[in-house]
Amino acid sequence: MGQSRPADQAGLRRGNLALLVRTLREHGALSRAQLAVRSGLSKATVSSLVTDLETRGLVHDAGISAGGQGRPGQLVDLRPDSVCGVGLDVHVGHMGAFVTDLGGQVLFQRRVVCDVPGMGPERALDQLGELAAEAMAGLKNAVGVTVSVPGLVDTAAGVVTFSPRLRWRDVSVADGLAARTGLGLDRIVVDNDANLGALAELADMDVADLVYLTGDFGIGGGVIAGGRLVRGSIGFAGEIGHMAMDPLGPYCSCGRRGCWETQVGLGALLHACADPDDPIRDPALDLDQRMRMVRARAAQQDRRTLDALHQIGTALGLGVSFLVNLLNPAVVVLGGYFAALPEWLVEPIRNQVVAHVLAPGAGGARVVGSRLGFTAATTGGALASLRRVLEDPTVVPVIQTEEEPEEAPA
Amino acid sequence: MGQSRPADQAGLRRGNLALLVRTLREHGALSRAQLAVRSGLSKATVSSLVTDLETRGLVHDAGISAGGQGRPGQLVDLRPDSVCGVGLDVHVGHMGAFVTDLGGQVLFQRRVVCDVPGMGPERALDQLGELAAEAMAGLKNAVGVTVSVPGLVDTAAGVVTFSPRLRWRDVSVADGLAARTGLGLDRIVVDNDANLGALAELADMDVADLVYLTGDFGIGGGVIAGGRLVRGSIGFAGEIGHMAMDPLGPYCSCGRRGCWETQVGLGALLHACADPDDPIRDPALDLDQRMRMVRARAAQQDRRTLDALHQIGTALGLGVSFLVNLLNPAVVVLGGYFAALPEWLVEPIRNQVVAHVLAPGAGGARVVGSRLGFTAATTGGALASLRRVLEDPTVVPVIQTEEEPEEAPA
Missing domain, CATH: 3.30.420.40 (ATPase, nucleotide binding domain)
Structure with a gap:
């Protein structure tokens, strides 16, 4: 039952050094007294730990705290360019x-x-x-x-x-x-x-349970549960692009049929949006540029583009509803090419999620576009x-x- | 990034008390010196912790260690009937x-x-x-x-x-x-x-990543990732019975259509196995008894029963392949009514998993029947x-x- 690891003094000290670094990262400059309050550690322990961090170049003095509660004190802050x-x-x-x-x-x-x-x-x-x-x-x-x-x-x-x-x-x-x-x-x-x-999105959000989907020609998934990345027994978790949504459907790059990415990958969108000679389907053009063209057509209410986005969003939403039933995430983040098209994809996804998730209100799961996109x-x-x-x-x-x-x- | 909790002395002591209890639970009686070696704690710390556990009635003396390596010592063991x-x-x-x-x-x-x-x-x-x-x-x-x-x-x-x-x-x-x-x-x-x-199965196995399915009229799922139960943001994770495997399929007890449990729940098996007046479908009979009847017919190569089990196993396997692609578990444990029929269900499930999982060898995932069944x-x-x-x-x-x-x- 659970991991049995001894909590020794060296491990305790490393953990507390890490706690101070994270506290400074979240709150900015603090005095040793403030660090003691926020970390729950004694002032003497904080002083010794801060000295350790100084010898590594990770923190430096950052002026004197100006008033507020308590006495003024020497502030400590992370050296932002230290590593x-x-x-x-x-x-x-x-x-x-x-x-x-x-x-x-x-x-x-x-x-x-x-x-x-x-x-x-x-x-x-x-x-x-x-x-x-x-x-x-x-x-x-x-x-x-x-x-x-x-x-x-x-x-x-x-x-x-x-x-x-x-x-x-x-x-x-x-x-x-x-x-x-x-x-x-x-x-x-x-x-x-x-x-x-998924780790990049987690760093940006105040949640502990998150599903990240990245759309390209393939579809990848990253799952955070209880603040930790789900890796699986040998690190192969997250291969949601190959859920067999339609076992008699078209062939996938993996050699199987009807994988989810054949329905919602970039290839499916481009094929539904445009004929082969359309610049949207020109692999020599940068993907960002092609996505801007899709956005422009959708904004102009081009029927074929809107239908294609609705079709992708609906197929995406059905698979997302499986993930929400299974994992009850606080948020589902749409990354990769999906992040370029949230105005058209989020609504059909939400409709599917609300329709197919048992928990009332989809268990509170939000569906949002990534702010990071391809980066x-x-x-x-x-x-x-x-x-x-x-x-x-x-x-x-x-x-x-x-x-x-x-x-x-x- | 991660939880920021101070590791204080009281928390450290609680953690080390727990470590000793778990060590004794896994290994049986040990001397204080052996506990120190296995736990990584000092002998003085172990002695103080053992005294604490004694005052709570959790451990007692268990004789003198007989030879082996090192000097003989007073053994300590859990009092099995203490709690x-x-x-x-x-x-x-x-x-x-x-x-x-x-x-x-x-x-x-x-x-x-x-x-x-x-x-x-x-x-x-x-x-x-x-x-x-x-x-x-x-x-x-x-x-x-x-x-x-x-x-x-x-x-x-x-x-x-x-x-x-x-x-x-x-x-x-x-x-x-x-x-x-x-x-x-x-x-x-x-x-x-x-x-x-899932927690009961985990206690029985040496794995950290496990998916537990329990079959009854409905289907429930329990996910263990990295040794911890996945609960989701508000505790509603694991509702795999309501994955919409066939959105135009039959109605489910939840009011939706084509949920996985309409395909693989006990109702689907009984319906496929037998006519309405068959004792297998008599709700007044205990489920264990009805499962014994299904087993007996399958063992006698009854065609309708074998076809029904193959149909259930195949539909079960497709959904299990989604879970294996997503979570890469070391083992998938079949509980509830599935646990009464592993000889007929495991093979069609494995076939689907191997066919639909991207990772070579299904990422090492084994499919086994629960030894605990309905308990x-x-x-x-x-x-x-x-x-x-x-x-x-x-x-x-x-x-x-x-x-x-x-x-x-x-």
């Missing part, structure tokens, strides 16, 4: 990179259009290595790199087990990137794009990299100065 | 009660056939109160009572929000049982039957009641002896 996290994204039609620091400042962001399935894994990893080098040029304080990939990922090994959309099987992304960049394997994590997108996976990757520090600040080394001992003060 | 937990079950055609102690000994078990929807909530609560009184007659050490109900439960309020199968809406089960038995509200918990069944919910209820002690042994009061101070030793 940064890197997110990389390998997708069907593009690669992306995103770098952000503890203060949330964006240090680098780039998206490169390319045909990843056509390149094959080796050339794709070459290009990913170049993008990583560009993103990290001049950075000395990156705590880690997280690579997002659509498909089944063995995160422990850093291997993409199977991605029908990339046409990859058993590709060692972590090893490949380490070899090309010189980064240590302990600083590279590979994860599923929808998992990372959710790289943003989530950068946050996942930073999260290492938020969970264990001791991964950031003590800054070495001459004449001083190596250990942090106890 | 017990009570599970009650309100279902469509029966009520049940189950009492077990910390050592796993069954102290009481009873099942009463009755027509709960027909009785209405007040009379049903009267009968539940009588069953509870019978189950707890003479018990002085029950730590709590957990009531299992099929449907949506507001566990915080102890209210059944909506149970289509019982035809209950907003029934205050905790209040009603407290008024009828004199039990304190802090010792009564109301929960969904599939959630409790899973009461067993899970009793275990959930006991779990309070395993999570926080300080809920068990210090035994008062004359002349001694009230506080436990520090």
Whole structure:
């Protein structure tokens, strides 16, 4: 029953260091006395912990508190530029990179259009290595790199087990990137794009139960339950794009028939919206641009476009109702291409959810468009990299100065 | 990001008391030195914690360790009869009660056939109160009572929000049982039957990701992810019986059409197996008896019975494949009436899962029949009641002896 782990003093201290870092991140600068109140720790403990964080360069003095309740005190705050996290994204039609620091400042962001399935894994990893080098040029304080990939990922090994959309099987992304960049394997994590997108959305919302859907040619799902990502027994959770909604339906990229993504993927939308020679269906055009064209037609009440969006929204809503019955999320976030079209998709989805969910009022589940859109996976990757520090600040080394001992003060 | 809770000394001590109780539960009698090794705590800490547990009557001396590695030492073990937990079950055609102690000994078990929807909530609560009184007659050490109900439960309020199968809406089960038995509200918990069944199955298996399905006239689901029950944002997770597998299909007890339970519930099986005048369809007969008749016909290769089981297994398998794609469980446990028929249901389910799950080898998911069958919910209820002690042994009061101070030793 449950995990049996001893709560030792070192673990307790790490947990409390992490608690202070998160408290400062949520509230901004605080005095040691205020930190003690907010954290529930004693003032003496807080002082010792703050000194530890100072030796790692994670916090600094931030002036004197001005009045308010209690005596004025020296404020402590996170050094926003003390560490940064890197997110990389390998997708069907593009690669992306995103770098952000503890203060949330964006240090680098780039998206490169390319045909990843056509390149094959080796050339794709070459290009990913170049993008990583560009993103990290001049950075000395990156705590880690997280690579997002659509498909089944063995995160422990850093291997993409199977991605029908990339046409990859058993590709060692972590090893490949380490070899090309010189980064240590302990600083590279590979994860599923929808998992990372879900983490990015979670960071933005005050909920503990969230389902994130990302729409592209395939559909991915990321599930947060009780504040934690649901990974499954070997990390393969979230493959909702392959729910067999119509077992006699059209063929899917996975080789099966009638998977949900054949009904609600980008291919289904584009096919319903336009004839083959329509620029909306031109793969050489950037997806953002094509989505703007779909939006413009829908805004002009183009009947074929509106019908296509209604059809996609309804098929999307039926599958979403399954997820809501099963998981009772507080919110369902529509990412990827869905995020470009919430005005037309949210209503038919909500109608299906209300019609097919047992719980009154759909158990309180809201359906919303993502504010991050196609950048959710790289943003989530950068946050996942930073999260290492938020969970264990001791991964950031003590800054070495001459004449001083190596250990942090106890 | 994550919960921010201070790890204070009192919480640390509670956690370590719980760790020792769980360690003894898993391994049996151990010396203080062995407990220190297994728990990672210091010997001095272990000694102080064991003294605390002794004052609560939870542990006692258990002889001297005989040789092996290290010096012989005084053994400590749980007092198996020190506390017990009570599970009650309100279902469509029966009520049940189950009492077990910390050592796993069954102290009481009873099942009463009755027509709960027909009785209405007040009379049903009267009968539940009588069953509870019978189950707890003479018990002085029950730590709590957990009531299992099929449907949506507001566990915080102890209210059944909506149970289509019982035809209950907003029934205050905790209040009603407290008024009828004199039990304190802090010792009564109301929960969904599939959630409790999932906890019972989890206690029996070495996995962290499990999906439990319970089949009756309705279908319930309990999801364990990463060792924890998935409850959803307001506790309504697991309503898989109402996934709209066929939106134009037959009407369901919830008023919607084509819910999964119309395809795989007990009604669908009985209808496919037998004509209306067949004793298998006689609601006056106990369900166990009717299932034995279905088994006997299947074992005799009765064509209609085999076809019916294949049809149910296939429809069950399609829905299970959705759950496996989404959740990547290590095991799917078939409970309720499914548990009476694994020889005929498991194979068609596995075939569907392998056919429709993206992950190679279905992501390692096994499909097995429950060993608990219809008793899973009461067993899970009793275990959930006991779990309070395993999570926080300080809920068990210090035994008062004359002349001694009230506080436990520090």
